[in-house]
Amino acid sequence: MARVSQIDAENQREIAALNRHVLARLEADTSVEKLVDENLQLFGVADFFSAEECERLCDLIDRVARPSPVFDVDYGRSSRTSYSGDMDPSDPFIRMLHRRMDDLLGVEENFGETLQGQRYEVGQQFKAHHDWFDTDAHYWTEKVATGGQRAWTLMVYLNDVEEGGTTDFPRVNVSIPPQRGTLIAWNNALDDGTPNVDTLHAGTPVLAGVKYVVTRWYRSRRWY
Template identity: 55%
Template sequence: MNRPAIPDQDALRRVGASVRARLADDPKVYTVPTDIAELFAVGDFLTQAECRRLISMIDQVAQPSKLYEGEYGEDFRTSYSGNLDRTDPFVRGIARRIDDLLGVDGETGEAIQGQRYLPGQQFKPHNDWFYPDQDYWPMERKNGGQRAWTAMAFLNEVEAGGATHFTEIGINIEPRPGVLLVWNNALPDGAPNEGTMHAGTPVEKGVKYVITRWYRTRRWG
């Protein structure tokens, strides 16, 4: 029996192989030991001054976070978020550094999104890749295709809670200012990887700030 075609599978396989090789050759990159997903970390990717500046920018654009209508329940994602101005020279510089780390064309990167979590706010377990059987997929396919890689940086210490929990891998990563997490949303063969399921656990005390840049298989937008 023929299996249904996986959208963008060849592109995801090619991008995965390229980024994987680049990260493996970078001594600053730590590989999280797991066979479930390709997950990497870079310490001190952002300086304290850069983190503070990004936090200020997030506060200026943050609005209640959105999801595709009908995709999840009302309390699924309760944070605030907003896209940073991609024409701002400082934001462009941060984006370029992430692009260079991964060795990918910046045209495939979405605008950097800032997220702010207040006490009690969370993002329940989810994957970053798109589900092709959903109504939104035709639009996203035209908008750059499937999400290949995710890059997410912590900007501040959180007094309690707010870890990033990779549910299938079984690890909690506590927020540490300047640390960048990077993961492949696909398997080596280009199929979506269920093992990348992750959550922003509820903040118990304090505020949590992060930035995220997602990369598509083609030019975004």
């Protein structure tokens, strides 16, 4: 147990240092809008991906989309009903988008997981959840050894949705509607590097149309 506690403490220090760097970077970027800065550090960037890039990503998602997995299988059967799939990290197009996201945060590419695409059809959703890993869960030993905690989440809407499909943060009473090309980013940790419960968020059910998004999670250390 002492060994695990020591590893967790080290990971928290890494997250805290990374987040200080990223926050300074975002706050200095005039293209970045601060959406929330109380209990949750949430940012937005309009037109982060072009219309052509969004359309191309939608096509790629359709090729790789499968029923979306979650870490807790029993919980996931009813909570995450979308389709998802990882993009090819060796694809020059995907690497270009990776670099743009890396530059936004000011981090190296290998801190970010591979870009994941998600498609939500009518009635599909992802109920309220956190992106950070539960350090008491069975999978934590593996995750902390292969990149550590998820420090930041970057998500980009790829299309406008006819109705529904908002991203809601219930603990801070914020709801963000899908807008093509718009990126939202949030810090998954508190200042001390521990998980922030106020990052609880949900992809609400699509009521009309189809919703496409891509998500990239950044770890506290190099991911592999």
